[in-house]
Amino acid sequence: MANSEKTAAVAEIAEEFRGSTAAVLTEYRGLTVSQLTELRRALGETTRYAVVKNTLTKIAAAQAGVSGLDDLLVGPTAVAFVGGDPVEAAKGLRDFARANPALIVKGGVVEGKALSAEEIRKLADLESREVLLAKLAGAMNGSLAKAVGLFAAPLSQVARLSEALRAQRQEAAGAEPAAAEPAVAVDA
Numbered sequence: 001m002a003n004s005e006k007t008a009a010v011a012e013i014a015e016e017f018r019g020s021t022a023a024v025l026t027e028y029r030g031l032t033v034s035q036l037t038e039l040r041r042a043l044g045e046t047t048r049y050a051v052v053k054n055t056l057t058k059i060a061a062a063q064a065g066v067s068g069l070d071d072l073l074v075g076p077t078a079v080a081f082v083g084g085d086p087v088e089a090a091k092g093l094r095d096f097a098r099a100n101p102a103l104i105v106k107g108g109v110v111e112g113k114a115l116s117a118e119e120i121r122k123l124a125d126l127e128s129r130e131v132l133l134a135k136l137a138g139a140m141n142g143s144l145a146k147a148v149g150l151f152a153a154p155l156s157q158v159a160r161l162s163e164a165l166r167a168q169r170q171e172a173a174g175a176e177p178a179a180a181e182p183a184v185a186v187d188a
Contacts, residue, residue, distance in 0.1 A: 006056060013052060013060035016079075022086035022110040024093060024120055025069065028078045030102030036078075039103065043092045046084030052077055068114025072106040086110050090124035 017023060028036060028051065040049045054073040061069050082089040097103040105117045115123070 017064035022082040024108035094124040
C-alpha cells in the first residue's frame with residue numbers, strides 16, 4: 001500500500017469515527033465472504049462494517065479523538081461504524097455471533113466512551129431507543145392522570161362536605177332537606 005493510499009485510508013477511517021454514534025470492533029477470522037455479506041445485511045443500512053488494518057485504525061482513532069481502542073486492535077479486525085441506534089447494531093452483532101461463533105466482539109466505543117465486549121453484550125440486551133421512549137411517555141402519561149385525579153379529589157370532597165353541612169343545618173333547623181343538588185359542580 002503506497003503512502004498516499006495509507007493517508008487516504010486513515011482519513012476515511014477517521015471520518016467514519018467522527019460521523020458514527022458508535023464503533024464496535026470484531027474479530028472476523030473464520031468467516032467466509034458470504035457470511036460477512038450476510039452480517040452487513042443484518043446490521044442494516046445505518047451501520048457500515050469494514051475490515052480495517054490495525055495500525056491505520058489506531059492512527060485514525062487518534063486523529064478522530066477516540067481513545068481506548070488500542071488494546072482491541074490485535075489480530076484480524078473489522079469495525080462496525082454505527083450511524084443510527086447503537087443498541088440495534090449491538091443486537092445485530094449479538095444475533096449473528098450466536099449463529100456464527102467465529103465472529104468475536106472485542107469491544108468498542110459509544111459516544112466517545114470505550115466499552116468492553118461484555119458492555120457491548122449488555123447494550124445488546126437493552127430495548128431500542130424508540131421502545132424506551134415509548135415506555136417513558138406511557139409512564140409520564142400515567143403519572144399525569146394520577147396527578148389530575150389527585151388534584152380533583154379535594155374539590156369533589158369539598159363539594160360533598162358542603163352538601164352534607166347544608167343538609168345537616170336544614171335538619172337542625174327542622175326543615176326538610178332539599179333534593180340532592182350539589183352546591184358546587186365539579187368534573188372529576
